[in-house]
Amino acid sequence: MTDLAVLTIAKVLLGARLLGYWPGTNAILGGLLLSIIIIRLGSPRLYHDWIAMSLLQVGLGFLLVNDPLLTTVWSFDLFCLLLAIVATLMTWIGKTMDINGGVWLAAGGLTNFNCIAWAIVGRYAAPHVKPDIVLAASMLFLGLSIIGLGFSSRKHP
Template sequence: MARSKFRPNNGHPPRRAPPPRASGFYWLLGLQSWNNRNRDNDRFNSGHDWRRLIALGTIVVDLTLLGFFSSSMGRMTWGYWPGMAAIFSGSLISIIIFRIGRPRIYWDWVGLGAMEICLGIILKTDPLLASPVDALLFYGVLAMSAVQLYLIGASMKPGKAWTWLGAGGIANIIVMTLGCLDHFTLETIAVETALLTTLMIIGMSLIGFGASLRPKRGNSSTT
């Protein structure tokens, strides 16, 4: 049989070009599809979980507002110290979600709470992030927290969680990026302001997510 004119002289078939590298956006979409395949979608569907989520989000928002007020009035207002809002918010997220999910443990939520606690501890020990190591660690954990919030939203049904938790994760990624760039260049945004902004987004996302789980009037008698 005659040799194909498209086959090279060495007898080997031509190699395919490597696929183009995926951008960060497509990487997030890949993580979303992976989570939708590997995690259950029946979370927060029993009893009054939606009310607990709204209450949790409200507490996180209140702690954030206290942090903003204390930062504007002075660091030691009412015994407030930098990072306190993140430490208490992270602790409440881990504890309340643990109680909602038991006997199962939602490790993604526990991880989100642990990251917020870690951010608060870093800010408490070095409020201005004067050390480059502390600054890199802080913004690294802040980025992980934002991606984790996105993944939590991606692990659930898009109609319920994506609008609030997924979008909140993307918003926190933007806030983290702007805060990191400002810290290493202009230094016009306070470090705690960036952290409190991400906490506010988390709290509002929890409130919106809980409200989206509220049963319709026709089904309210069954819950």
């Protein structure tokens, strides 16, 4: 997920053209990948909160594929609402985990609320901020939180 987010941020900042890339592609692929990994790791148990979070990322991606600049008020409001739900789910998962490292997800979720503020400020005060880079930053925070969770959960000999 982090590599998809970094690729998107680099694409937007450098103005590069990637063949077959649409705004939101990183969230679609990252969300699907996360849900597949969670289903495989948790089998036979399903972690509904993780799966919901990953499917919301997919939904955010499809929203940007259909309206890359969020030109309508409805699409912008839905974008902010979905980001808020993802941030809340990340914080919830981090606070309710019984293993070490849950604080990484809680911190990532709280940091994702800054992405919502960034999207709102970008919409009204800084029109050069694209929703795709806001979503990529959110995906980057999620990926880094999962990496931190993995490192904190390891057992030391």
